[in-house]
Amino acid sequence: QSVLTQPPSVSAAPGQKVTISCSGSSSNIGNNYVSWYQQLPGTAPKLLIYDNNKRPSGIPDRFSGSKSGTSATLGITGLQTGDEADYYCGTWDSSLSLGVFGGGTKLTVL
Amino acid sequence: EVQLVQSGAEVKKPGESLKISCKGSGYSFTSYWIGWVRQMPGKGLEWMGIIYPGDSDTRYSPSFQGQVTISADKSISTAYLQWSSLKASDTAMYYCARLRIAAAEDDAFDIWGQGTMVTVSS
Numbered sequence: 001q002s003v004l005t006q007p008p009s010v011s012a013a014p015g016q017k018v019t020i021s022c023s024g025s026s027s028n029i030g031n032n033y034v035s036w037y038q039q040l041p042g043t044a045p046k047l048l049i050y051d052n053n054k055r056p057s058g059i060p061d062r063f064s065g066s067k068s069g070t071s072a073t074l075g076i077t078g079l080q081t082g083d084e085a086d087y088y089c090g091t092w093d094s095s096l097s098l099g100v101f102g103g104g105t106k107l108t109v110l
Numbered sequence: 111e112v113q114l115v116q117s118g119a120e121v122k123k124p125g126e127s128l129k130i131s132c133k134g135s136g137y138s139f140t141s142y143w144i145g146w147v148r149q150m151p152g153k154g155l156e157w158m159g160i161i162y163p164g165d166s167d168t169r170y171s172p173s174f175q176g177q178v179t180i181s182a183d184k185s186i187s188t189a190y191l192q193w194s195s196l197k198a199s200d201t202a203m204y205y206c207a208r209l210r211i212a213a214a215e216d217d218a219f220d221i222w223g224q225g226t227m228v229t230v231s232s
Contacts, residue, residue, distance in 0.1 A: 047218055
């Protein structure tokens with residue numbers, strides 16, 4: 001059971017928008033930055049979003065992040081079939097003094 | 111180019127020992143925390159622990175404390191994950207990854223290794 005809670009799956013049609021939620025507590029999301037990772041099938045995870053809403057170089061602006069209180073959200077617009085992947089949120093937990101991940105969300109682009 | 115290159119896949123028997131590696135290049139290896147992440151077959155990411163190669167300061171998740179050992183050899187820019195007695199339940203993909211900001215243990219993982227598959231079976 002993960003410290004951070006994500007929906008197991010989401011789906012949307014090509015060109016549409018989807019959001020993925022990540023729920024935590026005051027010891028993790030509430031007081032620390034959130035990051036998001038994309039894991040395409042058979043590959044290593046890749047950093048998509050850091051510091052709640054910043055994109056590393058090379059990540060398109062179709063990907064966005066936000067945080068409010070103890071929850072965070074990843075948004076993806078203009079969905080493409082190549083966006084089909086597992087998405088994970090992550091942050092630091094100040095009470096546990098370790099990093100934590102969400103359980104992951106599988107995105108299907110119908 | 112900043113990269114982490116991991117050692118190859120391993121097939122071991124229960125009770126055997128194992129040490130897998132993660133070599134960093136293209137940046138100051140001693141200045142950034144390196145972490146290990148487990149992914150069991152068909153499952154999500156699990157944060158195992160991190161090491162600061164500059165002084166070998168190490169943090170473990172309670173779930174992995176005592177089960178694995180994380181170490182680093184800064185002279186060859188390499189981090190390690192080792193087991194003294196493998197179990198079938200250790201079968202998983204293991205990733206190393208670099209924390210984004212120098213000397214910050216609570217940041218995002220920005221550079222990932224390609225993964226090392228460890229299979230433990232009798």
